[in-house]
Amino acid sequence: MTTMPTTTLAGQSTQEGDTAGKRPAATPSRRRSTARGRQSRAAWVLAAPFLALFLAFMLLPVVWSTLMSLTDTQSADLRTPLNVSFTGFDNYVRLFQDPQFFTALRNTGVFVLVALPLTLAAGLAAAVALDSGIRRFRAVFRVGFYLPVITSIVAVAVVWKTLLEPHAGLVNTVLAWFGIDGPAWLADTRFALPVMILMAVWRNLGTVMIIMLAGLQSVPQSLMEAAELDGAGAWQRFWRVTFPLLRPALLLTAVTTGIGYLQFFDEPFVMTDGGPLDSTLSATLYAYKQFGNGNYGVASAAGYVVFVLIIALTVLQFRVLRDKD
């Protein structure tokens, strides 16, 4: 993970890409032995198919969307690209003047800041409980907790939508047994986003659990015994011995889950279309709607705002969770 650069300006990337493409042509003149040349040639033969696809479907779109975010591109302009003109940071200015975008950013922020710690804590707790306290049926718990991870969010969202239906859904039926009059969950501005946060925790805690379980099993037993002999209680043993050893794995899951959460889209698309009253409108859903309305420049700009947030969150997580030494 240390190799992951955090500065990824698209402009820089392409320049590097171009020089990388030219380099193999320069190697033969400089090469010392034929063996090395053979190796280098083989390497480029192996790399070429990936790099061709990567160039066309990753680098080109990244550069293109940077440019698009600085122009007034509309869907109608695609047939006549000459009408497009550079407008500098107008799209970004437009974004930040749009209260709806702020709502989308705030919802995304709340979603990530609440769902991410909850997911990590729940997954870690499940892993610790399974690792230390349970002998029978461990596999059943492990498989059950992990099951939601492999599912399609869309299918799961449809299932939850029926569960949360105000009149016939299972959730309100069960609440009614206890005399509670359940709300219209997804149609209520107070509940729609919290419900999606809980769904995200439900769906993703298994990933954290599986990776933490593997980490826990690699904690040397001798270390724990030594700590116990030194008089460390269970709580101290966890925070002083186990947790520091789990930190790199926790960092990795936190980063990947965070990147996914910042692009929160499927649940609001399927369940509420961003409503009620934009209370579940996410940044990605906002960009998708701008794209649907033909505002390609604005959609690309919104993409870059999310990208900057992803970089910021990743840097923050590295600061907080990296080994101190």
Place this chain on the structure above:
Amino acid sequence: MTTTTIDTAKVLRRRRIRQEWGRPWLYLPLTGLLLLMVTPFLWMLSSAFKSEGDIRRIPPDLIPTSPTLANYRELFSSLDFTRMFANSVIVALAVTAGNLIFCSMLGYALAKLEFRGQRTVFGLVMATLMVPGLVTFVPLYVLVANMKLTGSLLGLILPFLATPFGVFLMRQFISTLPDELIDAARVDGCRELAIFWKIILPLTRPALATLGIITFLGSWNNFLWPLVVAQNESQYTLPVGLALASSGQDFTRFGVLLAGAVVVLLPVTIVFLLFQRHFVAGIATTGLK
């Protein structure tokens, strides 16, 4: 005297329970959590075989009293789920095959071969790991549309054939293989590409299995891209078909929607339950590296 024997028996019994079950008090919260995790699946599975009236019966029956396949019949006749199912399978298999081939090739080159520009290539590929799909999807859409691919499944496949994550995973795994193997093969006169094909690839099977599972699932569950690119029902994948079915029609026919969710979830769930040991091991080791 009698009291002490009772106490000893009690202690022994408690110890035996402890050995067999671990810490008994942990079963209550864990079972509660397990119920929360699996209830949506049970509800889906049971309701998908019920008539609309039975779904709404209070209290709900776990096992349908008069099971029916009507929901599935409607799903496959009115929405052409057969076509969508086939689309999902074709796209997921093609994307998986592409990633296994292209990512292991570059992964090997980055891990074990020396070439100019190696660091640049690696840095570039890794840098894009963090780029959200949101950043690229607009130009990607324009690109695919200009290639006249929006009307075919190729448009769903091409952009995902080679992904940075796959390279990262394969490179990490291949780095752990001993260099001596490759050197020995070279001394024996094995050609460079043959080394990859005959020696490295068979040894990377565990990593290939992990990458294959992750890629297949990712493709099967992918939603935003097929939603944007697929122009008509003949290119819909299952999630797209299901999502549009749930928003388009009146949302009162639980049975049909839940049957749709079963069709989306059941194949991957069965594969997962059959191979969960390898699956979990693969995910866990990937996460630790």
